[in-house]
Amino acid sequence: MKIALCIKQVPDTTDIRWTENNTIQREGVESIINPFDVYAAELALKLKSQIKDTEITVFTMGPKQAEDMLKKVLALGCDEAVLISDKKFAGADTYATGLTISHAIRTACSDFDLIICGQFAVDGDTAQTGPNIANFLDIPQVTYVKDFVEYSDNGLVLTREMEDGVETVKVQLPALICALKQDFEPRRPFINGIISASKKQIKVLSMEDIGLTPDKTGLKGSPTCVSRAFRNLSSHNAEKFKLNVDDSVKLLSEKLTSLGVIDND
Amino acid sequence: MTNCENSGILIYAQITREKYIHTVFFELVDKAKELSEKLGGVDVNAVIFTTPGQVFEYKEAFQNRGVNKVFYFEDEAFGNYSTDYFSKHLVDLVGVIKSEILLIGATNQGRDLAPRVAAALGTGLTADCTGLDINEKGQLAATRPTFGGQLMATILCKTFPQMATVRPNVFKVYRDDFFVETEFVACPVNILYVKNHVELLDFKKTVDTVINDLDSAEIIVAGGKGLKNEKGFELLNRFAQKIGATVGATRGAVELGLAPVSVQIGQTGKTVSPKVYIACGISGAIQHTVGMTGSEYIIAINNDEDAPIFDIADTGIVGDVFEILPRFINED
Secondary structure (H helix, E strand, O other): OEEEEEOOEEEOHHHOOEOOOOOEOOOOOOEEEOHHHHHHHHHHHHHHHHOOOOEEEEEEEOOHHHHHHHHHHHHOOOOEEEEEOOHHHOOOOHHHHHHHHHHHHHHHOOOOOEEEEEOOOOOOOOOOHHHHHHHHOOOOEEEEEEEEEEEEOOEEEEEEEOOOEEEEEEEEOOEEEEEOOOOOOOOOOOHHHHHHHHHOOEEEEOOOOOOOOHHHOOOOOOOEEEEEEEEOOOOOOOEEEEOOHHHHHHHHHHHHHHOOOOOOO | OOOOOOOOEEEEEOEOOOOOEOHHHHHHHHHHHHHHHHOOOOOEEEEEEEOOOHHHHHHHHHHHOOOOEEEEEEOHHHHOOOHHHHHHHHHHHHHHHOOOEEEEEOOHHHHHHHHHHHHHHOOOEEEEEOEEEEOOOOOEEEEEEEOOOOEEEEEEEOOOOEEEEEOOOOOOOOOOOOOOOOEEEEOOOOHHHOOOOEEEEEEEEOOOOOOOHHHHOOEEEEEOHHHOOHHHHHHHHHHHHHHOOEEEEOHHHHHOOOOOHHHEEOOOOEOOOOOEEEEEOOOOOHHHHOOOOOOOEEEEEEOOOOOOHHHHOOEEEEOOHHHHHHHHHHHO
């Protein structure tokens, strides 16, 4: 089976710093692999360990620095890595990103059977790029995938976690799936994985390489644009009281009474 | 944007497994009514996929909410959601009726359907909006949280339809006292030309109903990892019972097995907006707070005085929930 694994480098959203003008300070913020993509990689590696002759090609779209992340994922046991990188990709929304990645997959991994993405990226949290790629490649999609059950007759049986329960579905390949986080700690690379990854070449694809034009990529190729971005400041009062237990209980009672939650008579 | 060709707001009416229309649809209809006024009174329409005859069971619901037209697709195959079937038909419909705006509830199903449809239509989509408005140029201005809720972005779309998804409970209140003669428009089904590639083999229900009490609760008491163990949640339950509140939990507490995933509040759980939210032993990770900052009044109890929850609370009580709550329950 040929797997294309799509991952994203994201700023560590738990460590956001603000400039004086309430814009996000991007310098010096650590980049991490999107936490959902870690489990997308886990799912790909699980398939590789259970299905004969499985190869995994990792794709990411981003600046040159994203190579470090690709090396880390190669060290986990993936076979090849592709960096889709071009200044003309800057400012791409999910639509343009999906189009770009779909062209890169066609270019570097055209005989894929399965594409695996993370369900969300924690920076944008749109969950759109996966289904966009599936649409542009005209293949079926399965989102909210929790785990792999079995592979037979060119179909993958998967579980999906929905709001009201767990679905078991079978999808015909080729297909794209979006993986949720799982309940276990993701693996860490072994030293021989790191060594073999360091020897691997990362393929870099530019806009011309994947056969796209400036009007289809980046800001120009994006149907949406951000008209305004602002800091989400809390409108709440942030009054903090440090009292002894009796007074804390009294304060809680008073507040709940004044809010009409309880009747204090 | 003056726009002769594209007109009307189309909203996707999701049918749940229990065969009722998801409440997020009504929330979106109400918001669309407001947007429609700003656009000079364009139609607010719905699209629905049902098994044959089923659409008319919802007739009154559409009328009372003021839906002008219902475009319906009927087939036995529409009993279960299928990305292939639903997206292809929805794309065909929008190609014909040329909606100006297309709104879809940000349920798991909606978030599966919307990006597929947007890409196929070659249009933009803004996910998980918390605000929808019409700007001075007549464009849909969709505001959404990003970077884990810390940054808000208002997004415009250059193409049609301008698409957005909105989570359940974000536009909580809706009116049902309209009355319009809703027109029902049967749409051609081309099931033979579309292949469904994903077969549903099994479904195991883990939650009683998609709409649980948290959605409509006016008072929520939520617990985090600070409640430590089952005893902590038993205490929380007794406290909730005492004040007539509904219990919620953070992802951390759910992962510890202290509460079911159905009551998880936050980015990967539910969005709630009660009148009073009481956070007990919750540190206030963005992951959680993004799902509850819409609450009218927030009380936080935590023994860590530097916990970020205090930055967003109206009243913060620095103290031990294991001391304060038992005392409150007994002596109140």
